[in-house]
Amino acid sequence: MKKEDCFYLGKIVKKYSFKGELLAKLDTDEPDLYDNLDAVFIDLRGNLVPFFIEASQLHKSDLLRLKFEDVDTEADADALIKTELYLPLDLLPKLDGDKFYFHEVIGFTVKDKNFGDVGILKGINDSTAQALFEIDRDGVEILIPMNDEFIGKVDRKHKTIEVNTPEGLIDLYLED
Template sequence: MKKEDCFYLGKIVSKYSFKGELLAKLDTDEPDLYDNLDAIFIDLRGNLVPFFVESSQLHKSDLLRLKFEDVDTEADADALIKTELYLPLDLLPKLEGDKFYFHEVIGFTIKDTNFGEVGILQSINDTTAQSLFEIDRDGIEILIPMNDEFIVKVDRKNKTIEVNTPEGLIDLYLEE
């Protein structure tokens, strides 16, 4: 299994018991979707290694208590702390309407209600306080905040996202 065929589920943050149980912080708004997993891929030194789940249950709000097969001691569990968890993309719940996963809209055409076609979505920058659409318009990078108020429509069939940005925002990038 390659990383590009998977999505990041979360990270193991601590041991839970003396029997090899671990707590993982999940990167999701709906942790209960991942309560009954059979297996999880763990990134060990750049390789995704499958671990079979003996038992799992939600612990507090966004932590998942995990017991893996063949992880039976504190030492076994210690070796997995701070490792990242991945699942195959086909296990992602399907989103509908104007909700989307970042990876699924890369390459979509961005159209603005007033401006018209803006360009092609190259990536999404989520390292800033507000996530940004990074759009390529003939070699010029245009950044549009991923604000729910700006996103008018996500059209998966035609691979377009319609936005309605404040007047002049796109022009700022195009003025020489």
């Protein structure tokens, strides 16, 4: 399994017991969807390794308590702390309407209600306080905040995202 065929589920943050149980912080709005998993992939030095789950249950609101097969001691558990958890993309719940996963809209054409075709969505920068669409317009990068008020419609069939940005925002990137 390759990382590009998977999505990031969360990270193992600490041990829970002396019997090899671990707590993982999940990167999801709906942690209960991942309560009954059979297995996850763990990133061990750049390789995704499958780990089979003996038992799991939600712990507090966003933590998942995990007991993996063959992880029975504190030392086994220590080796997995701070590792990242992944699942295959086909296990992502389907989103409809104007909700989307970042990876599924890369390559979509972004169209602005006033400006017209802006360009092709090359990436999403979510390392800032507000996530940004990174759009390529003939070699010029245009950044548009991923604000619910700006996003009009996500059309999966035609691979387009309609936005309605404040007048002049796109022009700022195109002026010499």
